[in-house]
Amino acid sequence: xxxxxxxxxxxxxxxxxxxxxxxxxxxxxxxxxxxxxxxxxxxxxxxxxxxxxxxxxxxxxxxxxxxxxxxxxxxxxxxxxxxxxxxxxxxxxxxxxxxxxxxxxxxxxxxxxxxxxxxxxxxxxxxxxxxxxxxxxxxxxxxxxxxxxxxxxxxxxxxxxxxxxxxxxxxxxxxxxxxxxxxxxxxxxxxxxxxxxxxxxxxxxxxxxxxxxxxxxxxxxxxxxxxxxxxxxxxxxxxxxxxxxxxxxxxxxxxxxxxxxxxxxxxxxxxxxxxxxxxxxxxxxx
Amino acid sequence: xxxxxxxxxxxxxxxxxxxxxxxxxxxxxxxxxxxxxxxxxxxxxxxxxxxxxxxxxxxxxxxxxxxxxxxxxxxxxxxxxxxxxxxxxxxxxxxxxxxxxxxxxxxxxxxxxxxxxxxxxxxxxxxxxxxxxxxxxxxxxxxxxxxxxxxxxxxxxxxxxxxxxxxxxxxxxxxxxxxxxxxxxxxxxxxxxxxxxxxxxxxxxxxxxxxxxxxxxxxxxxxxxxxxxxxxxxxxxxxxxxxxxxxxxxxxxxxxxxxxxxxxxxxxxxxxxxxxxxxxxxxxxxxxxxxxxxxxxxxxxxxxxxxxxxxxxxxxxxxxxxxxxxxxxxxxxxxxxxxxxxxxxxxxxxxxxxxxxxxxxxxxxxxxxxxxxxxxxxxxxxxxxxxxxxxxxxxxxxxxxxxxxxxxxxxxxxxxxxxxxxxxxxxxxxxxxxxxxxxxxxxxxxxxxxxxxxxxxxxxxxxxxxxxxxxxxxxxxxxxxxxxxxxxxxxxxxxxxxxxxxxxxxxxxxxxxxxxxxxxxxxxxxxxxxxxxxxxxxxxxxxxxxxxxxxxxxxxxxxxxxxxxxxxxxxxxxxxxxxxxxxxxxxxxxxxxxxxxxxxxxxxxxxx
Numbered sequence: 001x002x003x004x005x006x007x008x009x010x011x012x013x014x015x016x017x018x019x020x021x022x023x024x025x026x027x028x029x030x031x032x033x034x035x036x037x038x039x040x041x042x043x044x045x046x047x048x049x050x051x052x053x054x055x056x057x058x059x060x061x062x063x064x065x066x067x068x069x070x071x072x073x074x075x076x077x078x079x080x081x082x083x084x085x086x087x088x089x090x091x092x093x094x095x096x097x098x099x100x101x102x103x104x105x106x107x108x109x110x111x112x113x114x115x116x117x118x119x120x121x122x123x124x125x126x127x128x129x130x131x132x133x134x135x136x137x138x139x140x141x142x143x144x145x146x147x148x149x150x151x152x153x154x155x156x157x158x159x160x161x162x163x164x165x166x167x168x169x170x171x172x173x174x175x176x177x178x179x180x181x182x183x184x185x186x187x188x189x190x191x192x193x194x195x196x197x198x199x200x201x202x203x204x205x206x207x208x209x210x211x212x213x214x215x216x217x218x219x220x221x222x223x224x225x226x227x228x229x230x231x232x233x234x235x236x237x238x239x240x241x242x243x244x245x246x247x248x249x250x251x252x253x254x255x256x257x258x259x260x261x262x263x264x265x266x267x268x269x270x271x272x273x274x275x276x277x278x279x280x281x282x283x284x285x286x
Numbered sequence: 287x288x289x290x291x292x293x294x295x296x297x298x299x300x301x302x303x304x305x306x307x308x309x310x311x312x313x314x315x316x317x318x319x320x321x322x323x324x325x326x327x328x329x330x331x332x333x334x335x336x337x338x339x340x341x342x343x344x345x346x347x348x349x350x351x352x353x354x355x356x357x358x359x360x361x362x363x364x365x366x367x368x369x370x371x372x373x374x375x376x377x378x379x380x381x382x383x384x385x386x387x388x389x390x391x392x393x394x395x396x397x398x399x400x401x402x403x404x405x406x407x408x409x410x411x412x413x414x415x416x417x418x419x420x421x422x423x424x425x426x427x428x429x430x431x432x433x434x435x436x437x438x439x440x441x442x443x444x445x446x447x448x449x450x451x452x453x454x455x456x457x458x459x460x461x462x463x464x465x466x467x468x469x470x471x472x473x474x475x476x477x478x479x480x481x482x483x484x485x486x487x488x489x490x491x492x493x494x495x496x497x498x499x500x501x502x503x504x505x506x507x508x509x510x511x512x513x514x515x516x517x518x519x520x521x522x523x524x525x526x527x528x529x530x531x532x533x534x535x536x537x538x539x540x541x542x543x544x545x546x547x548x549x550x551x552x553x554x555x556x557x558x559x560x561x562x563x564x565x566x567x568x569x570x571x572x573x574x575x576x577x578x579x580x581x582x583x584x585x586x587x588x589x590x591x592x593x594x595x596x597x598x599x600x601x602x603x604x605x606x607x608x609x610x611x612x613x614x615x616x617x618x619x620x621x622x623x624x625x626x627x628x629x630x631x632x633x634x635x636x637x638x639x640x641x642x643x644x645x646x647x648x649x650x651x652x653x654x655x656x657x658x659x660x661x662x663x664x665x666x667x668x669x670x671x672x673x674x675x676x677x678x679x680x681x682x683x684x685x686x687x688x689x690x691x692x693x694x695x696x697x698x699x700x701x702x703x704x705x706x707x708x709x710x711x712x713x714x715x716x717x718x719x720x721x722x723x724x725x726x727x728x729x730x731x732x733x734x735x736x737x738x739x740x741x742x743x744x745x746x747x748x749x750x751x752x753x754x755x756x757x758x759x760x761x762x763x764x765x766x767x768x769x770x771x772x773x774x775x776x777x778x779x780x781x782x783x784x785x786x787x788x789x790x791x792x793x794x795x796x797x798x799x800x801x802x803x804x805x806x807x808x809x810x811x812x813x814x815x816x817x818x819x820x821x822x823x824x825x826x827x828x829x830x831x832x833x834x835x836x837x838x839x840x841x842x843x844x845x846x847x848x849x850x851x852x853x854x855x856x857x858x859x860x861x862x863x864x865x866x867x868x869x870x871x872x873x874x875x876x877x878x879x880x881x882x883x884x885x886x887x888x889x890x891x892x893x894x
Contacts (some may be wrong), residue, residue, distance in 0.1 A: 028496070054677050054828075055827050055828050055872075056828070056831070057827050057828050057829050057830055057870040057871070057872075058829075059610075060869070060870045068868070068869055068870070068871075069869045069870050069879060074677055076679075082588075084467050087893070089869060091867070092862070092865060092866060092870045093830070093865075093866045093870040095866075096830065096834070096862060096863060096866035096870075097829050097830060097866065097870065098867075100829055100830065100833035100834055100837065100863075100866075101833065103833075103837075104836075106835050121602065126859065127837055127840065128840070128844070131837065131840060132836050132840065152825075152827070154826065154829075154832070156827075163373075163376075166287070168287055169288065170287060170373030170375055170376055171290070171375055172375055173373075173375040173376045173378060173379030173672075174379050174672065175379045175382040175383075176382050176383070176824065176825040176826070177383050177655075177823075177824070177825055177826055178822065178823070178826045178832060178835070178836075179380070179821065179824070179826065179832055179833065179836045180826070181825075181826030181832070184320075184375070184378070184379075184726070185378075186360075186363070186364075186373075186375045186377070186378040187292075187360050187363075187374075187378060187389070188293075188378075189292070193292060194290065194375065195288070195289070195290030195373065204496060221463075241585075245511070253620055257755055270582035275693075
């Protein structure tokens with residue numbers, strides 16, 4: 001029997017977003033309320049299954065009485081708050097954040113970012129051809145997934161998913177400081193020498209494609225990755241009795257990626273190595 | 287948590303360094319030798335909550351290794367992680383966060399050469415060049431941010447790993463003296479007493495600096511003979527609520543830069559139902575040009591011990607942490623001695639002055655990170671995590687150190703509590719102006735005849751302070767408030783040195799830095815150094831600061847030799863990036879990283 005937890009009834013808070021009165025349950029973030037009200041606030045480091053880290057600052061909004069802009073993803077709504085999502089000030093910071101990221105990181109596989117760059121009229125090129133970039137090479141040290149840190153925006157989501165928020169493996173951490181900060185295992189060793197258990201839950205939460213299935217990475221390199229031609233089928237993992245939902249991404253009759261629905265009460269998007277990567281037997285046709 | 291360790295083993299020396307801090311390992315689970323394995327070892331995994339609760343010993347453990355060996359090897363880090371049940375990846379992230387640690391082999395002696403503003407103006411570049419050619423491969427020369435020795439610029443700090451580690455300050459440094467300090471730290475000449483940084487020493491009317499140079503900083507009896515511990519007696523007579531009332535009525539606000547009312551902070555923490563309450567003293571004095579807290583700790587250490595005891599008593603705390611920056615070996619040594627003496631004499635411990643009140647102080651050492659002066663980053667640093675700021679709310683008064691209600695105050699703020707209690711709030715509030723009460727310490731350095739820490743009542747003008755310090759001719763600019771502050775012009779000498787006065791003038795008092803520059807130092811070079819500083823010290827957590835500080839530095843490089851229309855486009859770009867850093871960064875570092883550059887462009891007409 002599936003039990004749906006109802007939780008304690010929550011009070012509704014009244015406040016305004018862009019001058020319009022809204023009501024949101026106590027404990028909601030400004031972002032929750034914005035989305036419920038149909039406001040488009042861009043996000044990168046926010047994840048539906050993780051505690052907000054508010055590191056990317058692309059979701060900043062103006063709150064009356066606050067000296068600085070506030071991150072919508074993590075700031076809880078308060079009664080009487082006056083939130084403005086689309087002021088010149090908020091748009092300016094979002095534009096600069098997009099420019100700073102796009103001028104230093106490869107955002108070519110980040111969903112949504114191209115539209116935001118257009119919408120906010122961001123011009124990453126204006127920092128000049130000599131602007132410092134991450135300049136990282138893809139790290140291919142195992143058969144299952146690739147870490148391409150040239151695409152990493154340092155959102156901390158993989159670290160949180162690997163650590164105390166989901167997997168409790170603690171194989172990766174942020175190392176270094178400032179612009180030189182990178183996601184790394186201890187002593188910056190290959191993944192195969194680390195505590196990694198290859199659950200792939202970091203890939204699940206990565207917002208930029210910096211972490212990807214080897215099958216996806218290889219197809220992208222060969223130019224044969226075609227998301228439009230892929231089908232997604234959600235099924236139940238057959239490896240053990242837990243009953244995790246798997247979503248199989250299939251292209252040309254081959255499984256190319258496995259994810260899990262984030263709203264699944266069993267997995268919350270998380271899997272183990274068997275569910276995530278143990279699909280080869282399905283396509284072993286020899 | 288399922289910990290994974292590599293095959294690297296610690297050397298005997300590394301093992302001994304960790305064991306000296308944590309005691310010998312109890313079982314092979316904690317990394318004891320295999321031959322000592324007992325049957326019990328195979329049955330119990332001694333990890334769990336009890337082991338994880340010692341996570342805050344990670345930073346002291348890293349210090350122990352770095353002090354003994356000079357760097358942190360794979361085997362050493364793994365052993366420390368086993369002892370504390372910390373995932374090696376996280377410990378690696380912490381070790382690589384701090385500038386004073388190295389995870390790559392390096393010589394046992396590291397010579398930190400300050401290349402920050404005052405020292406650069408005093409010839410740090412030439413010093414560096416001379417040192418690099420004069421020192422062999424046995425010494426690693428490290429270009430360092432401000433070492434807090436600005437009154438004796440240019441400054442160097444030599445640290446030689448060993449048992450114990452040795453340090454030697456050379457300031458003002460010549461190539462010969464710095465080479466001697468680095469190659470033979472034990473035979474280097476004794477550093478001048480703290481009082482040499484206090485030109486007013488011994489004069490009448492000093493409140494905060496009255497004992498510096500007068501008492502023997504090692505002697506508790508001397509401290510008591512000069513009025514020490516009378517404030518604590520008064521505090522016990524008033525009771526915690528009475529102390530908070532006095533501090534509130536005195537109008538004391540934080541001296542670390544943010545100027546938050548101290549009484550309100552104490553009240554908010556004291557009234558929290560969650561326990562325990564912690565007191566943290568922020569002595570991570572890293573704002574370039576600031577050295578007042580060092581002088582206080584070196585010259586009058588028991589005053590800080592007494593002040594921390596009073597603060598903790600007021601907020602209902604029984605444990606205090608004193609976080610001193612790693613670049614201050616003498617202050618750390620003096621404070622440790624003072625804490626030990628006070629404990630031995632019953633002025634710390636279970637029953638202070640026979641009043642049944644228990645309080646103790648633990649000293650924690652920073653390891654080279656400006657960001658750890660941010661209050662929540664400092665909590666993370668103490669707790670054994672990367673010193674990254676937390677997002678607020680929740681504020682520290684509600685969830686601070688170890689997630690508990692915490693008061694964090696700067697050294698100078700706390701030391702002000704002593705005169706408030708001895709002279710009474712009304713008398714204290716009568717010093718200074720109506721909105722900025724009390725005496726204030728200013729760190730004057732640069733182009734002045736008598737650099738040092740000056741105590742003046744709030745309300746003195748910038749000109750009066752600089753005249754007292756003997757400002758030299760051809761003054762070009764004054765930096766108020768440090769790298770996070772701003773420049774003012776030589777014709778703005780009538781700015782009153784109060785919070786409201788500087789604010790009205792569009793400047794900031796910050797931590798009390800007053801750096802004078804004459805026209806021999808090119809302004810673009812100063813700005814570039816400030817930009818380098820922020821780029822180096824950004825923790826990297828949020829995008830506006832992590833990338834914005836890099837872009838700011840790049841632009842300043844580009845326009846270093848340009849003026850007028852040739853620089854106009856780049857200055858416009860700087861303004862846009864600066865505005866986003868100020869608006870959207872998580873903490874004060876990113877929010878203020880553009881202040882000084884902006885003020886130089888707008889007030890001084892740099893690049894015109």
